[in-house]
Amino acid sequence: MRLAFVIPRFAPGVLGGAEYHVGQLAGRLLRRGHEVTVLTTCAVDHYTWKNALPPGADLVDGIPVRRYPVTVARDRSLMARLQTALDAGLSIPAAHQEEWVRNTGHSAPLLDAIADTADRVDALVFAPYLFASTVLGARVRPDRSLIQPLLHDEAYARFACVQAALRGAAGLLWISSGEREVAERLIPGLPPGRLVGAGIDLPAAPLDPEVERHRLGLEGTVVSYAGRREGAKNFPLVAEAVTAANLGWGRQVTLAAMGAGPAVLPPEARPFVRDLGRVDDAVKLGVFAGSTAVVNLSVVESFSYVVMEAWSVGTPVIVHADCEVTCRHCRESGGGLWVRDVEEAVEAMLLLGGDPSLRARLGAAGRRHVERQMSWKATLDRFESAVAELLPARGVARA
């Protein structure tokens, strides 16, 4: 199978769920014997979209990459105004929606490359749904375009141009059933799709939960968080619940917070939050293993690798009741609880902290779910079937 993935940024050090997912998928498909190329821009920063890398061919973790320069310089003033309106929950006119998209790394040469590549591959696979490379790129050859949206309920999913791109594609590849439900609710008339999921590497051997606790000096009930420490991910609610558990319930609960960027918190929270900053995967999984629960109260998730990683080491999760995706993961697996506010979050933490047997049962159920549903082999099998079903043998022009 010949595949071209199209993603706005793809380089070592570029962090983000979509980039991670596409990197994993592309690399593993390549090692399965498929012919895989990644088409992307020269940008690294998704705020400035400056051309930071040279155009042309590159190799990232063994994956052939072709980069094209961003040709629409970001209009900072316009984007600031549009973003303010969007963040305030206002809708913006369709023309401005198009402008917003054009300001997310639009590359005219990338569109030319998509046109050139379309007849030489079995599928063009675009991800994620909201950037110019997908919204404008999937318009070039919709008959060959599959979009992996990685979508959640946010303003961009309501943009007319975004919805048109999704409707126009030959097919959609969903990473979770929750994602698909959200998309079908927001966007009527979607093309056929297939649930592909994503893979998680299980640790080769069970992790000793005491290793990282001892090394980091974590004591008592520890809950952990990994990801961007910002309001958009509901991190303040996690810290608020931990602070309330200590100050209001009189229980010793520590939040081990991992992720990029500073964890900006009110003074009340600081004694109860261990800011571990960016850590490598081994440390993250070790902290997860030593935690009562991994807490992810974000309501904007299309999959949540963090939830799967927690389950991979047998730790239950606490998620937000308003996040359809993570809630559905918990319902399907039995590996976590869902809460909506501080009191519920505190009670959930204390319930799991005070009942090791319940914690173990939930964690084991989560791990079984990952073992069965989230293996890379199963994910790649589903991906191959999805491409074959959504774009049945159209004949590939050989170069």
Add this chain to the structure above:
Amino acid sequence: MSEKALPRPDSAPPTGDTEPPPPDVEAIVGELLAEVEAKRAAGAYPAGLLERLHTAFHPNEGLEPPEVSVLIESARPLQSDHAVIGPVIVFGKRVMRRLLAWYVAPIAKDQTHFNLAILRELRALEERVARFEESPAPTPDQPEKGHRPRARR
């Protein structure tokens, strides 16, 4: 392919006799929520602390009506957390504020005008919607009160 859950891969181990059923998380969450509701009703939670924490952790949450924040002030209280050189820093800020006032004050004034205009329109719209909601439902041969056909743009 299942529409609700990921299909089980062929390689997945069959559900064996020894495997425990997954915990009934719906029931666990149901009990948890019932307990929270009961404690809330009994006033068992530290309401004052929770309110204070909520304000501290979500400072930008719009709890006030927009009328309260319609006036944009160009001058804010000046302070410094630095114990030793704090007064010097505050003095420096005061000088900067004075030097930039000619530029900042008109912008704040324009913003206040805009806020007031928007708020007036919003309140007028609210009144109009309320009137519609209070009026009896229109009959098929009687158009809605206040209905005016508008040209499509």
